[in-house]
Amino acid sequence: MRRRQLYKFAVCACVLVYIYYVFGVRDYIYARSFDHEFDYPLAVDIRPAVAAVLAGHEPPLAPINYYPHRFLTNSGKCATLERLDLFIVVKSAMSHLERRDAIRQTYGQENFIPGIIVRTLFFLGVDPPPKSDTQRRIEEEMAQHRDIIQIDFLDDYYNNTIKTMMSFRWLYEHCAVADFYLFTDDDMYISVANLLEYVHERTDSRSRNGTASATGGASKKDGALLAGYVFQSAPQRFRSSKWRVSLEEYPWNRWPPYVTAGAYVVCNRAMRLLYAGSLFVKHFRFDDVYLGIVAKKVGVAPAHCPRFHFYKKSYSREGYRRVIASHGYSDPRDLITVWNEQNSVA
Known part of the structure; x- marks a missing residue:
């Protein structure tokens, strides 16, 4: 017994x-309390340093996060523009040629809406050497369309933060003239018309309620718009999870509010704040969480918009009338079909 x-x-x-x-x-x-102990490195107020960078001055703090990667291609899409309404940044994988072609035929069209200036670029990494057949096809694609920015980092899921922040760098250095920037994955349905309607409603409302701040930070009234589907969630600690995060990597019990990386929009000021802020914020491997951390440290509050769908919203003609973005369009034929029906004359 x-x-x-x-x-x-x-x-x-x-x-x-x-x-x-x-x-x-x-x-x-x-896990430490996010509400009472959050101090992600740099564990100081970085807003004066951000303000200095944006003003073209030497910052009082040394940057700690500058990715040592090069742009292997470039684009003159902004070279002669003093402003544009919308710049569409598409994070794409190297092998997704058909998805890129579908985007060019649908929401990536640059002259679809009369009187609205839109530019679209695809951002890619590279394969490990030697040169692959995929790379050769991409070079042919670039020669034909001139709309791909390729960067010399390995195109891998856990390098998505590098891809995101290198695209921010390219915009900051080469095209800081757009009113708004849409960041999207290449498996999203997007309605540019609905997006522009939404951001103009937001900015008109903000201009009625407050004016822009003169400091490097941002308040709810200063027009620093970062909008999409906002998550308020906690790190996964399960050892079997693809998204496991250890206490050593992130010791707090919650994430800052963050927009899901599938699709989100930022205004010009927010783009510049987030890029400058990233120079003083330690790298983190999940790009949406990282952007949420940077946003918190520079004082930009993400705005939740339920018209961004992080899942694939069931399709009906009427049900998609106000949709801005929907995930789940990995089949280019689905994207073309839905976009054509939504943009056909009723």
Whole structure:
């Protein structure tokens, strides 16, 4: 009887240890309070440094996060423009040639809406050497369309933050004249008309309620718009999860509010604030969370817009009339079909 009890005790102890280890119970218990202790590096007020960068002055703090990558291609799409209404930044994978072609035929068209100036570029990384057949096809694609910015980092899921912030750098250095910038993955449905309607409603409302701040930070009234589908969530600590984050990597119990990376829009001021802020904020491998961290540190509050769908919204002609973005369009034929129906004359 005693041996059986010891056996049951040992089994229970093993189960508890397994749960404690695999489900990351320790990490949940010892996570620090986001509300009271958040101080992600640099653990100082970075807004004076951001203000200095934006003013073209030497910042009082040394930058800690500048990605050592080069733009392998460039584009003259902004060279002769003093302003444009919208710049569409598409994060694309190297092998997704058909998706890029579908985008060029749909929401990526630059002259679709009369009187509205739009530019579209695709941002890609590279494959490891030697040169692949995919790279050769991309070079042919670039020669034909001249709308791809390729960067010399490995095009991998965990390098999405590099892709995002290098696209911010390119915009900051080469095209800081757009009123708004839409960042989107290449498997999204996008309505440019609905997007412009939304941002103009937001900015008109803000201009009635307040004016721009003269400092490097941003308040709810200063026009620094960062909008999309906003998440308020916590890190996953499960050891089996693709998205597991250890306490060493991120010791707090919640993320800052962040917009899902599938599609989001920023105004000109927010683009510049977020890029300058990223120079003083330690790299993090999830791009949407990273942008949320930077936004918090520069004082930009993400605006939730339910018209951005991080999932694939079930399609109906009327149901999509006010949709700005919907995820799940990995099949280029679906994107073309839905976009054509939404933009046909009723």
